[in-house]
Amino acid sequence: MSDLRPGEIRLEGVSRKYRLLLERNQTLKEAILRRRRSIHREVWALRDVDLHIEPGHAVGVIGANGAGKSTMLKLLAGILPPNAGQVRTGGKVVSLLELGSGFHPDFTGRENVILNASIHGMSRQSVRARMDDIIAFSELEGFIDAPVRTYSSGMYMRLGFSVAAELDPDILLLDEVLAVGDEAFQSKCLSRIADFQRRGVTIVFVSHSQWAIQTVCDRAIWLSGGNVVSDGDPVKVLDDYHKGLATSMGADSGAAVVEEDHGWRSARIVSVTVSGDDGPTSRLLSGERCIVEVVYEVNEDVSPVTALTVRTVDGALIAGTDNRVAVDQRASERGFHRARFVLAQLPLMEGRFAIDVKLEADAGGFSFHEVERAVEFTVFSTGRGFGPVAILGDWDVAGIDRPDAGEALRA
Amino acid sequence: MSFIAPHNRQLFANLVRREVRGRYKGSWLGIIWTLITPLVMMGAYTLVFTVVWQVVSITHYPLFILTGLAFWTFLTGSMTVAATSLVGNADLVKKVAFPRQIVPLAAMVSQGITAAVMVAILIPLNLWLMDGSRLVMLLLPLVIVASCALVAGLALALSVLNVFFRDTEHIVNALLLPWFFLTPILYSFDSFPLATSHEWLLDLLKYANFATPFVLAIQDTLFWGRMPETSVLIYIVVVGAAVFAGGYALFRKMQRDLAVEL
Known part of the structure; x- marks a missing residue:
């Protein structure tokens, strides 16, 4: 190490692999009794x-x-x-x-x-x-x-x-x-x-x-x-x-390109992106400005409604929204369009979330295209509270004389 | 402990403190608590074996039990705490670079404090009550060093083994009770009914269970006041050194991939 100056870093042909265990941990009992090795796959985290x-x-x-x-x-x-x-x-x-x-x-x-x-x-x-x-x-x-x-x-x-x-x-x-x-x-x-x-x-x-x-x-x-x-x-x-990223968007960049399927659709979701203050990201801060962008293609004379459903990563419904009422803002020409949903303050608490995206017909509940878990993202939070949703409010505690009948808590 | 560099001694001391403090958080009795378990065991066994079921004829029997327990609690306490130490400190091991042997060894030292307090209580009591020679107590440091080497080797080995084979701690825990009764802590081989007729059995019990010679050595020097058998002394020095060397070698070999496995 002596030939390196303080603060200098040198990596030469460095590789590192991981074992991805495909089963539960190996146990000593099995290793000794059955001479069984763990089943795993090797993954290179860094290569040369x-x-x-x-x-x-x-x-x-x-x-x-x-x-x-x-x-x-x-x-x-x-x-x-x-x-x-x-x-x-x-x-x-x-x-x-x-x-x-x-x-x-x-x-x-x-x-x-x-x-x-x-x-x-x-x-x-x-x-x-x-x-x-x-x-x-x-x-x-x-x-x-x-x-x-x-x-x-x-x-x-x-x-x-x-x-x-x-x-x-x-x-x-x-x-x-x-x-x-x-x-x-x-x-x-x-x-x-x-x-x-x-x-x-x-x-x-x-x-x-x-x-x-x-x-x-x-x-x-x-x-x-x-x-x-x-x-x-x-x-x-x-x-x-x-x-x-734009050419090969992975789900973890906060952006996802929806793979083209074989069927012909009147309207098709092309990509979904979640952005925070610093652009596309899969990590958001609670309370941060958050934008969900859906790019879609219209192939017929339809005017699809964009619907977003936010779920926790294990599927629990949190909230949904669509632009059904904003008729004038909905595109109706053929070609590519972009629908944006802007949240001034992201009202989610710490956790991992997913968004389902749907292009729906104006009436009748028919959907042209829907993608479950189109994007996943993680929210970090610094505030107190618990559960998936951040409820914003102020506490106030004051002394009162005596609870009257209306205020008394019924057991 | 030359394998802990000077600038890491601080971390070592702090981890021991964390271990000890963490176990008795906020309790003013603090370290006293650690003595309660051996004292309760001593009381219960004395009651059972000398009053209820009068089978033991060792004078100052409670002190005899306590002497054996000092080693036993150090050995088994360190083994169980060290086994879970690396897994329990996974956040530290995965995120910070430092010599990893510090973790199991700090766990061991935190257990050693209890044993040290027990020995510190036993020395004056035995000096006062002991029948034999008080001079053999001079051998005590040798016995303690050999014991520490043994326990350190086991602590190092079990801590890494438990990372790669998560059932290690359960296997150790399952073995502790039968092992305890096979070790002459509650009884002495002197009063063994089979001692004269089946000497090979006695030898087997004495040397196949590596804890036994250590218990005999500490009982001889601290309780009986008699010279331990030469074979026992040689055994504890050789086994202590070998287990330490083996445990440390295993640790060094396996610790490379700790951060991935945790």
Whole structure:
């Protein structure tokens, strides 16, 4: 490792495979008694990747889910060894693959800071010296001596990032860590990342957020199927990426191309896209602006109604909407059309959701084309509450004299 | 513990603290709680074997049981806690790079604290009440080091095995009770009815069960105040070293793919 400068990264012919278990876990009993091996299939997460990153660069890694992004970070962090090739990193590597990993729910915020800092290799003395800064950065002064199980997920992330902000790495690995937290805190995190950058720390950053990559990175890498497809200037790589998406949209990009079937249809759904503030995505924030776009083709003189049904990933109905009443906005000419449904604030809580899309006739419940689970997406939430739907409201509790008959709760 | 680099000692200490604190969250009795189980066992067995069913004639029988239990709870407590330690800390293992042996070893040390407290109570009591030579207590450090090596080797091996074969912990748990009765904790081989007529059986019980020589060694040095048999001393040193080396080698071999398997 000595020939690498601090902050330098070199990957040479790196491959990493996974075993995809097709059955349940192997048991010791079976392994010993029947000498039976697990049934599995091998999947290459990264294939023969060469990469050289100069110290002080900030590199964004983009790609669809399963493209090998997280695997690359885990290899760089030393969490996983490569199956072939060589991963070399210079200097001290700090990986933030998950904020607050290793927090103990029953420990107070302060105790978890000490624990988490030691996980990342910070000495006791320097944690002590930096404790006030860490707490100040997290803005959790009032809660720092409460057990973290009482924290909201946003507070949890904030504390996790605050520890990270005080670390002193040569290489910093970030995996989608800015996906949660409120906007103000997110920009605070980004400015801290910019500080790291100014200090010459090499940053490797996995994100689905185009904005974050363009703000932070001076180089981007597009991974697809375990290979580096495009590498270079972030604007160019993001452009390549989006062009690539448009030709082969996977369900996980938040966009789906509906396969053409053989039958002839009066109207046909072409593609369905979910977008957040940063364009097409499969990850949305609760309360974020959200747009569902359906592109369809009309082949006859019909004026199809576009209907959307939102379900939880296990199929429970949440809500539905269609543009039946908006007659004047519905296209009736032949050719391609785009129907957009804009939600100012996404009223869903954390979870995975799917949208069924239907092109219906104006009357009679006949549908020209319907696609179940046309797109799936994940919602992240920082708020409190539970269930799939975010109900927005304010609580108010006040003392009253005495409940009269109307207010008394009947048992 | 040379295989834990200095800058990771802090993490090690913090994980032990987390393990201990996590188990008795918010309880002011804290570490005292860990002593209650062995003390209750000691009381129950004393009642059964010396009062109800008068079969044991060992003076200071409660201390005898407690001496054996100090080793036994350390051994089996560490084995069960270590077996689930990596699986239980999956989020940490999958997301942060650090020497993974820290996790099962921290689990073991958290159990070792209980045993250390028991031994700390037993030493003055036995010094006061013991009939034999107090000088053999000087051998205690050797017995403790050998025991720690044995337990560490088992903890390391079981922790990785349980990641790849999730039924390991259940198999271990099922074996504990019969194993306990085959180990001379409640009884002594001295009063064994078959000892004179079937010496081979005695030898089998003594050496086939690797826990037995360790229990005999700690009972001899801490309770009886007599020199352990040379064969027992050699056994615990060799087996302790071998199990540690084997467990550590297995751990190193299997830990490569931990982050994928968890």
